[in-house]
Amino acid sequence: MKKTTHKSIYLLLVFTLFLQLTGCASKENELYGHYASSDNVVNTDIGEYVIGKTSALLTENKLCYISSDELVEDENIKCKAALLIDVTNNRLIQGQDIYKKIYPASLTKLLTAYVVLKNGNMEEEYTIKQDNCGIYEAGAQLIGFKKGDVVKVSDLLYCLLVYSGNDSAVALADYISGGEDKFCELMNEEAKKLGLSGTHFTNSHGLHDTEHYTTAYDMYILLNKCMENEMFRKVSQTVDYEFSIRHENGEYTNKSLSTTNRFKKGLCEVPEGLTILGGKTGNTLAAGPCLIQYFSDSDGNEYIAAIFGAENIPVLYEKMTYLMNKVNKSASTDATDNDNKDNKADE
Numbered sequence: 434m435k436k437t438t439h440k441s442i443y444l445l446l447v448f449t450l451f452l453q454l455t456g457c458a459s460k461e462n463e464l465y466g467h468y469a470s471s472d473n474v475v476n477t478d479i480g481e482y483v484i485g486k487t488s489a490l491l492t493e494n495k496l497c498y499i500s501s502d503e504l505v506e507d508e509n510i511k512c513k514a515a516l517l518i519d520v521t522n523n524r525l526i527q528g529q530d531i532y533k534k535i536y537p538a539s540l541t542k543l544l545t546a547y548v549v550l551k552n553g554n555m556e557e558e559y560t561i562k563q564d565n566c567g568i569y570e571a572g573a574q575l576i577g578f579k580k581g582d583v584v585k586v587s588d589l590l591y592c593l594l595v596y597s598g599n600d601s602a603v604a605l606a607d608y609i610s611g612g613e614d615k616f617c618e619l620m621n622e623e624a625k626k627l628g629l630s631g632t633h634f635t636n637s638h639g640l641h642d643t644e645h646y647t648t649a650y651d652m653y654i655l656l657n658k659c660m661e662n663e664m665f666r667k668v669s670q671t672v673d674y675e676f677s678i679r680h681e682n683g684e685y686t687n688k689s690l691s692t693t694n695r696f697k698k699g700l701c702e703v704p705e706g707l708t709i710l711g712g713k714t715g716n717t718l719a720a721g722p723c724l725i726q727y728f729s730d731s732d733g734n735e736y737i738a739a740i741f742g743a744e745n746i747p748v749l750y751e752k753m754t755y756l757m758n759k760v761n762k763s764a765s766t767d768a769t770d771n772d773n774k775d776n777k778a779d780e
Contacts, residue, residue: 496654497523504528510752513721513742514649517756519763520657520727521734526763527756531649532631535741538715538723539574539597540647541639543655544620544632546594549605550662551623555587559608566603570640573599576688581681588676594668596690597714602638613637624651627658641719652725653737660711660727669711669727672697694724701750704757706731722749730760 497518506529507515513535517527561582565575576598578584584592586608592601606616616637624632631648639645659665674690693714695701703709712726721742729735738756743749 495523496657497525499525499528499531499650501532504531509755510740512740512744512752515740515752515756516649516653517736517738517759518653519734519736519760521736526736526759528649531653533648534631534646535648536641536645536717536720537639537647537652537741538641538717538720539599539639540652540713540715540723540725541634541637541645542593542597542602543652543659543713543725544624544634545602545605545637546590546665546668547655547659547662548616548620548623549586549590549593549609550664552609552619553586553605555585555590555664557586557608558583559586559589559604561604562607566600566607568599568603568638568640570599573640574693575600576690578604578678579680583679585676590664591668591671591674591676592690594665594713595671595674595692597693599638599640602636606637627654629654639715639717639720641717649739649741652739652741656712656725656727656737666711669713670697670709694726695746695750696726696753701754703728704754704761706761707757710735716746722746724749724753726753726757728757736760 497520503525505527507527510527510529514530514533515527516525516529516531518525561578561580561584564578564580566578568575574597576592576596578600584604586605589601589605589608592598593605603613606613610616610619613636617634620634620637621632624634629647629651631646632651633644633646635642635645659669672692676688676690678686678688680686692698694709694712696703696709707728707730709726709728712724712728715723722745723739723741723743725737725739727735727737736757738753740749740752740756743752
Protein backbone atom coordinates (compact mmCIF):
# COMPACT_ATOMS: atom_id res chain seq x y z
CA MET A 434 0.00 0.00 0.00
CA LYS A 435 2.86 2.36 0.89
CA LYS A 436 4.70 1.54 -2.36
CA THR A 437 1.59 2.41 -4.38
CA THR A 438 1.18 5.72 -2.53
CA HIS A 439 4.82 6.68 -3.07
CA LYS A 440 4.57 5.77 -6.76
CA SER A 441 1.40 7.86 -7.14
CA ILE A 442 3.05 10.86 -5.48
CA TYR A 443 6.11 10.46 -7.71
CA LEU A 444 3.95 10.35 -10.87
CA LEU A 445 1.98 13.36 -9.69
CA LEU A 446 5.19 15.36 -9.11
CA VAL A 447 6.53 14.40 -12.55
CA PHE A 448 3.25 15.40 -14.21
CA THR A 449 3.18 18.75 -12.33
CA LEU A 450 6.77 19.46 -13.35
CA PHE A 451 5.87 18.69 -16.97
CA LEU A 452 2.97 21.17 -16.85
CA GLN A 453 5.20 23.89 -15.42
CA LEU A 454 7.94 23.33 -17.99
CA THR A 455 5.54 23.32 -20.93
CA GLY A 456 3.61 26.30 -19.58
CA CYS A 457 0.30 24.41 -19.54
CA ALA A 458 -0.21 25.25 -15.89
CA SER A 459 0.92 28.85 -16.15
CA LYS A 460 -1.42 31.77 -16.63
CA GLU A 461 1.67 33.82 -17.49
CA ASN A 462 2.20 31.69 -20.61
CA GLU A 463 -1.29 32.55 -21.76
CA LEU A 464 0.14 36.05 -22.13
CA TYR A 465 -2.41 37.40 -19.70
CA GLY A 466 -5.37 36.16 -21.76
CA HIS A 467 -5.39 39.23 -23.99
CA TYR A 468 -3.96 37.45 -27.01
CA ALA A 469 -5.78 34.14 -26.63
CA SER A 470 -7.45 34.53 -30.03
CA SER A 471 -4.24 35.51 -31.77
CA ASP A 472 -3.16 34.16 -35.14
CA ASN A 473 0.51 35.14 -35.08
CA VAL A 474 3.30 33.87 -32.80
CA VAL A 475 6.76 35.45 -32.83
CA ASN A 476 9.58 33.49 -31.20
CA THR A 477 11.90 35.87 -29.35
CA ASP A 478 14.46 35.70 -26.58
CA ILE A 479 11.59 36.45 -24.18
CA GLY A 480 9.80 33.33 -25.36
CA GLU A 481 6.67 33.11 -27.48
CA TYR A 482 5.44 36.64 -28.04
CA VAL A 483 1.90 36.43 -29.32
CA ILE A 484 0.07 39.06 -31.31
CA GLY A 485 -3.36 38.74 -32.83
CA LYS A 486 -5.36 40.47 -35.50
CA THR A 487 -8.57 39.42 -33.79
CA SER A 488 -7.47 40.19 -30.25
CA ALA A 489 -10.22 41.94 -28.29
CA LEU A 490 -7.59 44.13 -26.62
CA LEU A 491 -6.17 45.37 -29.93
CA THR A 492 -9.64 46.03 -31.32
CA GLU A 493 -10.94 47.73 -28.19
CA ASN A 494 -7.99 50.14 -27.97
CA LYS A 495 -7.68 50.64 -31.74
CA LEU A 496 -4.11 49.39 -31.69
CA CYS A 497 -2.09 48.67 -34.78
CA TYR A 498 -1.73 44.95 -35.46
CA ILE A 499 1.69 44.28 -36.98
CA SER A 500 2.60 40.95 -38.52
CA SER A 501 6.26 39.98 -38.27
CA ASP A 502 6.20 39.77 -42.08
CA GLU A 503 5.72 43.56 -42.22
CA LEU A 504 8.96 44.31 -40.37
CA VAL A 505 11.61 45.51 -42.80
CA GLU A 506 14.92 46.95 -41.62
CA ASP A 507 16.09 50.33 -42.84
CA GLU A 508 19.89 50.51 -43.10
CA ASN A 509 19.73 54.13 -41.97
CA ILE A 510 18.16 53.11 -38.65
CA LYS A 511 20.64 50.70 -37.13
CA CYS A 512 19.68 50.26 -33.49
CA LYS A 513 18.23 47.65 -31.13
CA ALA A 514 14.64 48.36 -32.17
CA ALA A 515 12.63 51.04 -33.96
CA LEU A 516 9.07 51.77 -34.97
CA LEU A 517 6.92 54.45 -36.56
CA ILE A 518 3.16 54.02 -36.37
CA ASP A 519 0.41 56.20 -37.80
CA VAL A 520 -1.90 56.23 -34.78
CA THR A 521 -4.73 58.08 -36.51
CA ASN A 522 -4.97 55.67 -39.44
CA ASN A 523 -3.77 52.67 -37.42
CA ARG A 524 -0.96 51.59 -39.76
CA LEU A 525 2.72 50.75 -39.61
CA ILE A 526 5.15 52.98 -41.49
CA GLN A 527 8.42 51.51 -40.19
CA GLY A 528 9.19 48.67 -37.80
CA GLN A 529 12.22 46.57 -36.93
CA ASP A 530 12.83 44.16 -34.04
CA ILE A 531 9.71 45.48 -32.31
CA TYR A 532 8.96 42.19 -30.52
CA LYS A 533 12.49 41.57 -29.26
CA LYS A 534 13.60 41.95 -25.66
CA ILE A 535 15.13 45.36 -24.91
CA TYR A 536 15.97 47.33 -21.78
CA PRO A 537 13.76 50.42 -21.46
CA ALA A 538 15.93 52.63 -19.23
CA SER A 539 13.84 55.66 -18.18
CA LEU A 540 11.03 54.84 -20.58
CA THR A 541 10.03 52.74 -17.57
CA LYS A 542 8.70 55.97 -16.11
CA LEU A 543 5.82 55.91 -18.58
CA LEU A 544 4.33 52.97 -16.70
CA THR A 545 5.20 54.59 -13.36
CA ALA A 546 3.29 57.69 -14.43
CA TYR A 547 0.37 55.61 -15.71
CA VAL A 548 0.02 53.80 -12.36
CA VAL A 549 0.35 57.03 -10.37
CA LEU A 550 -2.25 58.86 -12.47
CA LYS A 551 -4.61 55.93 -12.10
CA ASN A 552 -4.22 55.55 -8.33
CA GLY A 553 -2.89 58.82 -6.91
CA ASN A 554 -4.18 62.25 -5.93
CA MET A 555 -2.19 65.07 -7.52
CA GLU A 556 -3.10 67.48 -4.69
CA GLU A 557 -1.68 65.34 -1.90
CA GLU A 558 1.79 65.76 -0.41
CA TYR A 559 4.55 63.22 0.16
CA THR A 560 7.38 63.33 2.71
CA ILE A 561 10.76 62.08 1.45
CA LYS A 562 12.07 59.26 3.66
CA GLN A 563 15.75 59.14 2.60
CA ASP A 564 18.24 61.44 0.93
CA ASN A 565 17.94 60.92 -2.84
CA CYS A 566 15.20 58.42 -1.94
CA GLY A 567 17.94 55.84 -1.43
CA ILE A 568 19.42 56.06 -4.95
CA TYR A 569 23.20 56.43 -5.03
CA GLU A 570 24.08 54.86 -8.39
CA ALA A 571 26.77 56.88 -10.16
CA GLY A 572 25.36 58.97 -13.00
CA ALA A 573 21.73 58.50 -11.98
CA GLN A 574 19.52 61.50 -12.79
CA LEU A 575 18.39 62.98 -9.47
CA ILE A 576 16.32 65.93 -8.25
CA GLY A 577 18.33 65.87 -5.03
CA PHE A 578 15.61 65.42 -2.42
CA LYS A 579 16.64 65.32 1.25
CA LYS A 580 15.05 63.32 4.04
CA GLY A 581 12.07 65.21 5.43
CA ASP A 582 11.38 67.23 2.28
CA VAL A 583 7.68 67.63 1.52
CA VAL A 584 6.60 67.69 -2.12
CA LYS A 585 3.24 67.69 -3.89
CA VAL A 586 2.45 64.53 -5.84
CA SER A 587 1.85 66.59 -8.99
CA ASP A 588 5.34 68.11 -8.64
CA LEU A 589 6.82 64.64 -8.30
CA LEU A 590 5.09 63.69 -11.55
CA TYR A 591 6.67 66.65 -13.34
CA CYS A 592 10.05 65.68 -11.87
CA LEU A 593 9.46 62.16 -13.20
CA LEU A 594 8.46 62.98 -16.78
CA VAL A 595 10.14 66.33 -17.48
CA TYR A 596 13.53 65.85 -15.80
CA SER A 597 13.42 62.03 -15.48
CA GLY A 598 14.32 62.11 -11.79
CA ASN A 599 14.98 58.61 -10.49
CA ASP A 600 14.47 59.71 -6.90
CA SER A 601 11.04 61.09 -7.82
CA ALA A 602 10.15 57.65 -9.24
CA VAL A 603 11.00 55.99 -5.94
CA ALA A 604 9.07 58.65 -4.02
CA LEU A 605 5.97 58.07 -6.17
CA ALA A 606 6.29 54.31 -5.78
CA ASP A 607 6.41 54.68 -2.00
CA TYR A 608 3.50 57.14 -2.06
CA ILE A 609 1.27 54.73 -4.01
CA SER A 610 2.29 51.36 -2.55
CA GLY A 611 4.49 51.94 0.48
CA GLY A 612 7.63 50.71 -1.27
CA GLU A 613 9.26 49.68 -4.54
CA ASP A 614 8.48 45.97 -4.27
CA LYS A 615 4.73 46.46 -3.87
CA PHE A 616 4.70 49.14 -6.53
CA CYS A 617 6.47 46.85 -9.02
CA GLU A 618 3.81 44.22 -8.40
CA LEU A 619 1.22 46.85 -9.26
CA MET A 620 3.18 47.95 -12.34
CA ASN A 621 3.34 44.40 -13.67
CA GLU A 622 -0.35 43.86 -12.95
CA GLU A 623 -1.20 46.98 -14.95
CA ALA A 624 1.17 45.85 -17.71
CA LYS A 625 -0.81 42.62 -17.99
CA LYS A 626 -4.11 44.49 -18.16
CA LEU A 627 -2.74 46.68 -20.94
CA GLY A 628 -1.51 43.65 -22.86
CA LEU A 629 2.21 44.34 -22.51
CA SER A 630 3.02 40.67 -22.97
CA GLY A 631 6.77 41.17 -23.36
CA THR A 632 7.24 43.44 -20.33
CA HIS A 633 8.51 42.73 -16.82
CA PHE A 634 9.63 45.55 -14.52
CA THR A 635 11.60 45.29 -11.28
CA ASN A 636 11.78 48.98 -10.38
CA SER A 637 9.96 52.27 -10.93
CA HIS A 638 12.80 54.21 -12.58
CA GLY A 639 14.55 52.03 -15.16
CA LEU A 640 18.07 51.83 -13.75
CA HIS A 641 19.48 48.60 -15.12
CA ASP A 642 18.38 45.16 -13.96
CA THR A 643 18.61 42.09 -16.21
CA GLU A 644 15.06 41.11 -15.22
CA HIS A 645 13.73 44.55 -16.12
CA TYR A 646 12.79 44.49 -19.79
CA THR A 647 10.19 45.26 -22.43
CA THR A 648 9.68 45.43 -26.22
CA ALA A 649 9.29 48.34 -28.62
CA TYR A 650 5.74 47.22 -29.41
CA ASP A 651 4.81 47.19 -25.72
CA MET A 652 6.17 50.73 -25.34
CA TYR A 653 4.00 51.80 -28.29
CA ILE A 654 0.92 50.37 -26.56
CA LEU A 655 1.88 52.03 -23.28
CA LEU A 656 2.54 55.52 -24.67
CA ASN A 657 -0.64 55.33 -26.73
CA LYS A 658 -2.58 54.60 -23.52
CA CYS A 659 -0.79 57.28 -21.50
CA MET A 660 -1.67 59.92 -24.07
CA GLU A 661 -5.36 59.35 -23.38
CA ASN A 662 -4.81 61.04 -20.00
CA GLU A 663 -5.11 64.84 -20.10
CA MET A 664 -2.72 65.34 -17.17
CA PHE A 665 -0.10 63.11 -18.79
CA ARG A 666 -0.33 65.11 -22.03
CA LYS A 667 0.09 68.37 -20.13
CA VAL A 668 3.11 67.20 -18.14
CA SER A 669 4.70 65.40 -21.09
CA GLN A 670 4.66 68.58 -23.21
CA THR A 671 6.28 70.74 -20.53
CA VAL A 672 9.70 72.22 -21.38
CA ASP A 673 10.53 74.12 -18.17
CA TYR A 674 8.98 73.67 -14.74
CA GLU A 675 9.33 75.35 -11.33
CA PHE A 676 8.09 74.08 -7.97
CA SER A 677 8.70 74.46 -4.24
CA ILE A 678 10.11 71.98 -1.73
CA ARG A 679 9.29 72.41 1.97
CA HIS A 680 12.21 71.21 4.04
CA GLU A 681 12.12 69.49 7.41
CA ASN A 682 12.97 72.80 9.15
CA GLY A 683 9.96 74.50 7.53
CA GLU A 684 11.95 76.52 5.02
CA TYR A 685 11.19 76.44 1.30
CA THR A 686 13.44 76.03 -1.73
CA ASN A 687 12.35 76.78 -5.28
CA LYS A 688 13.51 74.29 -7.87
CA SER A 689 13.69 74.69 -11.67
CA LEU A 690 13.70 71.80 -14.13
CA SER A 691 14.14 71.52 -17.89
CA THR A 692 13.11 68.71 -20.21
CA THR A 693 15.59 66.01 -21.21
CA ASN A 694 14.17 65.99 -24.76
CA ARG A 695 16.48 67.88 -27.15
CA PHE A 696 13.70 68.48 -29.66
CA LYS A 697 11.55 70.25 -27.09
CA LYS A 698 14.56 72.20 -25.78
CA GLY A 699 15.24 73.52 -29.26
CA LEU A 700 18.65 71.84 -29.42
CA CYS A 701 17.52 69.67 -32.34
CA GLU A 702 15.22 70.79 -35.14
CA VAL A 703 11.82 69.13 -35.34
CA PRO A 704 11.04 68.04 -38.93
CA GLU A 705 8.91 70.52 -40.87
CA GLY A 706 5.18 70.37 -40.26
CA LEU A 707 5.44 68.10 -37.20
CA THR A 708 4.60 68.94 -33.58
CA ILE A 709 5.76 66.89 -30.58
CA LEU A 710 2.91 66.17 -28.14
CA GLY A 711 4.57 63.86 -25.62
CA GLY A 712 7.00 61.05 -24.99
CA LYS A 713 10.02 60.04 -22.92
CA THR A 714 13.79 59.83 -23.11
CA GLY A 715 15.97 57.11 -21.59
CA ASN A 716 19.62 56.16 -21.36
CA THR A 717 21.65 53.54 -19.49
CA LEU A 718 24.82 51.69 -20.52
CA ALA A 719 22.85 48.49 -21.08
CA ALA A 720 19.89 50.07 -22.88
CA GLY A 721 21.74 52.74 -24.83
CA PRO A 722 20.08 56.07 -25.66
CA CYS A 723 16.32 55.65 -26.24
CA LEU A 724 13.50 57.97 -27.25
CA ILE A 725 9.80 57.46 -27.85
CA GLN A 726 7.66 60.34 -29.08
CA TYR A 727 4.02 61.08 -29.79
CA PHE A 728 3.61 63.78 -32.44
CA SER A 729 1.21 65.18 -35.03
CA ASP A 730 1.46 66.48 -38.59
CA SER A 731 -0.07 69.63 -40.06
CA ASP A 732 -3.27 67.74 -40.93
CA GLY A 733 -3.78 66.65 -37.32
CA ASN A 734 -2.79 63.01 -37.86
CA GLU A 735 -0.98 61.57 -34.84
CA TYR A 736 2.01 59.21 -34.72
CA ILE A 737 4.29 57.31 -32.36
CA ALA A 738 7.99 56.98 -33.22
CA ALA A 739 10.63 55.17 -31.16
CA ILE A 740 14.35 54.46 -31.34
CA PHE A 741 15.94 52.06 -28.85
CA GLY A 742 19.67 51.55 -28.31
CA ALA A 743 21.29 54.15 -30.57
CA GLU A 744 25.10 54.44 -30.54
CA ASN A 745 25.05 57.76 -28.66
CA ILE A 746 22.73 60.67 -27.95
CA PRO A 747 23.53 62.80 -31.05
CA VAL A 748 23.00 59.73 -33.25
CA LEU A 749 19.72 59.02 -31.42
CA TYR A 750 18.32 62.38 -32.51
CA GLU A 751 19.67 61.98 -36.04
CA LYS A 752 17.90 58.63 -36.36
CA MET A 753 14.71 59.98 -34.80
CA THR A 754 14.72 62.92 -37.24
CA TYR A 755 15.18 60.51 -40.14
CA LEU A 756 12.38 58.30 -38.81
CA MET A 757 9.95 61.19 -38.28
CA ASN A 758 10.66 62.49 -41.78
CA LYS A 759 9.20 59.24 -43.10
CA VAL A 760 5.82 60.71 -42.18
CA ASN A 761 6.21 63.44 -44.80
CA LYS A 762 7.48 60.93 -47.38
CA SER A 763 4.61 58.58 -46.60
CA ALA A 764 2.10 61.41 -47.00
CA SER A 765 3.63 62.35 -50.37
CA THR A 766 3.43 58.74 -51.54
CA ASP A 767 -0.21 58.48 -50.45
CA ALA A 768 -1.04 61.72 -52.26
CA THR A 769 0.62 60.46 -55.46
CA ASP A 770 -1.23 57.15 -55.23
CA ASN A 771 -4.55 58.99 -54.80
CA ASP A 772 -3.79 61.22 -57.79
CA ASN A 773 -3.03 58.17 -59.91
CA LYS A 774 -6.31 56.58 -58.86
CA ASP A 775 -8.20 59.77 -59.75
CA ASN A 776 -6.52 59.95 -63.17
CA LYS A 777 -7.44 56.34 -63.89
CA ALA A 778 -11.01 57.06 -62.86
CA ASP A 779 -11.11 60.04 -65.26
CA GLU A 780 -9.93 57.84 -68.11
